[in-house]
Amino acid sequence: MRPENILALTLAGICCKRGSFHIDPTRPVERALITHAHSDHARAGHGAVLATQETLDLMRLRYGENFAGSTQAVRYGEALALDGVTVTFHPAGHVLGSAQIAVEADGLRIVASGDYKNVADPTCAPFALVRCDVFITEATFALPVFRHGDPGGEIAKLLHSLAVFPERAHLVGAYSLGKAQRLIALLRQSGYTNPIYLHGAMESITRYYESRGIALGALRAVRGADKAELAGTITICPPSALNEPWARRFPDPVNAFASGWMRVRARARQQGVALPLVISDHADWDGLTATVAATGANEIWVTHGQEDALVHWCGTRGLKACPLDIAGYGEEEDNGEATE
Amino acid sequence: MNRFAELLDRLAYEPARNNKLRLMTDYLRSTADPERGWALAALTGSLSFQHAKPGLIRQLIAERTDPVLFELSYDYLGDLSETVALMWPAQHSPLPSEGRSASRDGGKPGEGGHDGEVGNPSPDLADARSTSPSVVDVQELTLTSVVETLTTLGKAQLPQQLARWLDSLDETGRWALIKLVTGGLRVGVSARLAKTAVAALGTADAQEVELLWPGLVPPYVNLFAWLEGRAGRPTNADPAPFRPPMLAHALDDSDLATLDPADFLAEWKWDGIRVQAVAAARDGRQIARLYSRTGEDISASFPDLIDALHLPGAIDGELLIRRAGRVQPFNVLQQRLNRKTVTPKLLSEFPAHLRAYDLLADGDQDLRGLAFAERRPRLEDFVARLGEERVDLSPLVAFANWQDLAAARADPTAAGAGADAPAVEGLMLKRRETQYLPGRPKGPWWKWKRNPLIIDAVLMYAQRGHGKRSSYYSDYTFGVWAQGDSGDELVPVGKAYFGFTDEELVQIDRYVRRNTTERFGPVREVVHKPDQGLVLEVAFEGLQHSTRHKSGLAMRFPRINRLRWDKPPAEADRLERLQSMIAQIERGLAT
Ligand SMILES: [Zn+2]
Ligand SMILES: [Zn+2]
Numbered sequence: 043m044r045p046e047n048i049l050a051l052t053l054a055g056i057c058c059k060r061g062s063f064h065i066d067p068t069r070p071v072e073r074a075l076i077t078h079a080h081s082d083h084a085r086a087g088h089g090a091v092l093a094t095q096e097t098l099d100l101m102r103l104r105y106g107e108n109f110a111g112s113t114q115a116v117r118y119g120e121a122l123a124l125d126g127v128t129v130t131f132h133p134a135g136h137v138l139g140s141a142q143i144a145v146e147a148d149g150l151r152i153v154a155s156g157d158y159k160n161v162a163d164p165t166c167a168p169f170a171l172v173r174c175d176v177f178i179t180e181a182t183f184a185l186p187v188f189r190h191g192d193p194g195g196e197i198a199k200l201l202h203s204l205a206v207f208p209e210r211a212h213l214v215g216a217y218s219l220g221k222a223q224r225l226i227a228l229l230r231q232s233g234y235t236n237p238i239y240l241h242g243a244m245e246s247i248t249r250y251y252e253s254r255g256i257a258l259g260a261l262r263a264v265r266g267a268d269k270a271e272l273a274g275t276i277t278i279c280p281p282s283a284l285n286e287p288w289a290r291r292f293p294d295p296v297n298a299f300a301s302g303w304m305r306v307r308a309r310a311r312q313q314g315v316a317l318p319l320v321i322s323d324h325a326d327w328d329g330l331t332a333t334v335a336a337t338g339a340n341e342i343w344v345t346h347g348q349e350d351a352l353v354h355w356c357g358t359r360g361l362k363a364c365p366l367d368i369a370g371y372g373e374e375e376d377n378g379e380a381t382e
Numbered sequence: 383m384n385r386f387a388e389l390l391d392r393l394a395y396e397p398a399r400n401n402k403l404r405l406m407t408d409y410l411r412s413t414a415d416p417e418r419g420w421a422l423a424a425l426t427g428s429l430s431f432q433h434a435k436p437g438l439i440r441q442l443i444a445e446r447t448d449p450v451l452f453e454l455s456y457d458y459l460g461d462l463s464e465t466v467a468l469m470w471p472a473q474h475s476p477l478p479s480e481g482r483s484a485s486r487d488g489g490k491p492g493e494g495g496h497d498g499e500v501g502n503p504s505p506d507l508a509d510a511r512s513t514s515p516s517v518v519d520v521q522e523l524t525l526t527s528v529v530e531t532l533t534t535l536g537k538a539q540l541p542q543q544l545a546r547w548l549d550s551l552d553e554t555g556r557w558a559l560i561k562l563v564t565g566g567l568r569v570g571v572s573a574r575l576a577k578t579a580v581a582a583l584g585t586a587d588a589q590e591v592e593l594l595w596p597g598l599v600p601p602y603v604n605l606f607a608w609l610e611g612r613a614g615r616p617t618n619a620d621p622a623p624f625r626p627p628m629l630a631h632a633l634d635d636s637d638l639a640t641l642d643p644a645d646f647l648a649e650w651k652w653d654g655i656r657v658q659a660v661a662a663a664r665d666g667r668q669i670a671r672l673y674s675r676t677g678e679d680i681s682a683s684f685p686d687l688i689d690a691l692h693l694p695g696a697i698d699g700e701l702l703i704r705r706a707g708r709v710q711p712f713n714v715l716q717q718r719l720n721r722k723t724v725t726p727k728l729l730s731e732f733p734a735h736l737r738a739y740d741l742l743a744d745g746d747q748d749l750r751g752l753a754f755a756e757r758r759p760r761l762e763d764f765v766a767r768l769g770e771e772r773v774d775l776s777p778l779v780a781f782a783n784w785q786d787l788a789a790a791r792a793d794p795t796a797a798g799a800g801a802d803a804p805a806v807e808g809l810m811l812k813r814r815e816t817q818y819l820p821g822r823p824k825g826p827w828w829k830w831k832r833n834p835l836i837i838d839a840v841l842m843y844a845q846r847g848h849g850k851r852s853s854y855y856s857d858y859t860f861g862v863w864a865q866g867d868s869g870d871e872l873v874p875v876g877k878a879y880f881g882f883t884d885e886e887l888v889q890i891d892r893y894v895r896r897n898t899t900e901r902f903g904p905v906r907e908v909v910h911k912p913d914q915g916l917v918l919e920v921a922f923e924g925l926q927h928s929t930r931h932k933s934g935l936a937m938r939f940p941r942i943n944r945l946r947w948d949k950p951p952a953e954a955d956r957l958e959r960l961q962s963m964i965a966q967i968e969r970g971l972a973t
Contacts, residue, residue: 187468289853314852
């Protein structure tokens with residue numbers, strides 16, 4: 043049995059013909075298994091959507107009640123039989139509800155990991171290692187220059203800046219699903235108890251996280267706050283809002299941005315970021331290579347990002363590796379999700 | 383070292399001067415001696431050790447990384463220090479607060495059961511991430527030990543030592559260390575700014591620190607002690623100190639009516655760099671220094687001029703380039719200023735020249751208490767005694783009334799500036815009876831600049847500003863009409879980011895956002911057609927030929943003078959008008 047007979051690439055993305063489903067398809071299909079709710083992986087308009095309860099809820103929040111013909115919630119570890127193919131979902135540690143999807147048939151197991159990170163995150167279930175024959179991995183930060191380091195240190199940088207500039211507002215750009223809530227949770231972990239302000243685009247998703255039992259402390263909407271009130275506070279907003287007229291309501295703001303991309307100085311400068319915070323929801327180079335090795339897979343398929351470096355690295359370890367060219371992945375990280 | 387690295391990192395991203403100051407002051411206040419002193423030395427460029435070559439850094443990384451991965455990474459980042467700092471294999475992974483293994487913080491919502499083969503976490507993973515034999519007993523590397531080691535280290539030991547340090551630092555620490563040892567520490571902080579930051583530890587002002595500075599040595603323990611009120615003021619044994627300069631106010635034509643021409647002397651204001659040239663003798667040895675207007679010691683860049691300063695005294699003057707007896711315009715001087723190393727070729731192509739305005743000290747005698755009318759003959763005498771071709775007197779401009787002076791300002795060539803007229807920026811009016819007063823007192827000195835040159839141009843591109851302006855499109859590229867291959871087209875002739883009011887900024891920003899035709903990163907192309915677009919009245923101080931710009935010319939100090947909402951772009955100026963302005967300027971006639 044060849045893995046290509048179980049999963050293959052179609053125009054819509056990764057497809058399991060035998061099980062009649064796609065994983066994270068980039069155009070509407072009959073039946074879609076969705077790893078997580080980021081917009082490059084979870085699109086509206088499919089016939090049936092199978093995903094974790096959180097992913098379904100988050101898709102509903104973003105796309106409205108009728109985002110799919112039908113939905114089915116899948117628990118982590120629960121085995122689904124789909125036309126002779128067994129499918130299980132396992133935590134990916136990326137954002138709330140994120141899953142790796144293991145597909146098994148004829149004694150062969152392929153894991154499509156979606157986006158993942160193998161470091162602790164107080165806002166989602168930790169990454170679970172699933173041993174497999176073929177591992178499909180993302181490659182967003184697959185260059186050895188991407189080492190995300192300790193997020194606690196980055197939070198300390200933000201708090202230090204707040205102490206040096208107590209009269210300035212601190213605006214932190216963060217993707218509205220996952221990063222924003224993790225940032226708040228990290229701030230709470232480090233002992234910051236003041237109210238944290240939210241851009242309008244963050245509110246509903248953040249409230250949803252809270253409804254799933256994730257404590258985020260005192261949160262306030264920026265809307266309606268006056269300029270003086272915002273001095274010395276932290277506001278979380280979509281990255282694009284940092285340079286929008288919206289930012290003018292803040293007193294002399296310090297622009298921060300929490301992203302793995304902030305490791306690249308030119309990138310931080312180009313975006314006018316004064317306080318780059320290297321905090322990512324994707325595995326860094328060390329995380330990717332350690333995970334790839336630990337799955338025991340001898341064949342690696344590499345999706346969105348810096349495929350070349352990871353494919354090369356696999357070669358040096360005697361692993362068979364090839365890039366999977368799926369148009370449309372990874373765009374969320376790049377463009378952010380703008381607007382209120 | 384890590385704290386210093388964090389400071390550098392933060393300074394490198396912070397655009398605003400005031401915020402840079404506060405970051406430095408915060409660091410200096412919260413860091414102990416001697417570490418902060420070495421940091422101050424690094425920021426003021428006062429460290430002296432042999433710098434490592436980039437080749438060494440490259441070699442070190444080549445020994446430690448896969449060449450294909452290195453090339454891919456270097457290609458991606460395009461900066462060697464940054465690539466090496468990030469790629470350097472971690473030896474010492476400081477145990478993070480959140481933990482690097484996949485194990486902590488279980489029990490989150492949505493967690494289900496796992497079958498036998500699903501491990502959580504994997505022992506493999508935990509191993510690969512957080513155990514390292516050198517974690518224990520790694521003493522934190524200090525800037526002090528780096529500097530002390532570098533000053534004594536032999537060349538042969540450098541590679542090994544550097545590698546050991548890189549092993550012990552994190553990403554930011556490695557970046558800062560590489561910048562430091564290769565001499566590439568540029569984080570947008572001038573020595574003057576760093577001195578201003580240290581002055582803020584106490585109640586001193588930057589000027590006092592500046593005056594003491596030549597007598598101080600790193601790590602400046604006595605300076606910190608004085609600023610923090612723990613000891614007396616360090617004595618400045620420097621015989622060739624910088625003296626705070628006297629500055630002028632800009633004159634409006636309307637001010638003239640209130641002034642009596644008989645009270646004033648006038649001289650040309652030259653378009654170079656205001657400097658102070660100081661010479662003295664110490665222990666039988668001759669010392670000479672050239673200071674910028676802000677007190678920065680720029681002697682090392684002008685050895686040719688330094689050689690000419692052999693008479694003890696202090697001249698206030700203008701630094702210029704003079705070739706074949708003729709003072710060159712500012713853009714020529716700029717070509718010498720931008721060089722890092724002073725080569726013999728540079729010295730002969732761009733000979734430095736000092737045009738003297740004033741004499742602050744003659745030998746041991748401080749002249750600042752004398753009236754200008756008394757200092758002037760002293761200056762004339764001093765320059766004559768010096769007898770150096772490189773140092774000459776800025777001539778006085780004779781006038782009986784303001785009409786005479788206005789005529790001189792309109793045509794400096796005819797009023798005595800002769801062939802040097804293109805380097806005349808305007809006139810200085812100095813009250814005969816006033817002493818040399820540091821700072822910018824209102825009344826005694828006036829600068830009367832030549833009329834700015836003005837054109838109407840069309841807004842073509844807008845870029846987001848920095849710092850407080852980062853939410854506004856505040857940098858504007860503008861163009862004028864020129865004959866193109868297919869009829870008239872706009873060619874960019876300059877960029878301006880000031881001159882407008884806050885209110886106008888908001889108006890332009892709104893216009894840019896509503897009339898964007900394309901986006902390139904932080905830049906927006908703005909509609910610019912004959913019947914659609916925004917006309918800007920642009921004022922500028924000078925104009926010169928330039929091969930670097932498509933238009934073939936470059937403006938000096940362009941600024942937005944007025945928004946011409948009323949004017950259709952088709953009626954904006956043409957390139958030919960600018961070309962004829964250049965011709966006029968070269969004849970010394972333009973106003
Ligand atoms: Zn994602
Ligand atoms: Zn993705």
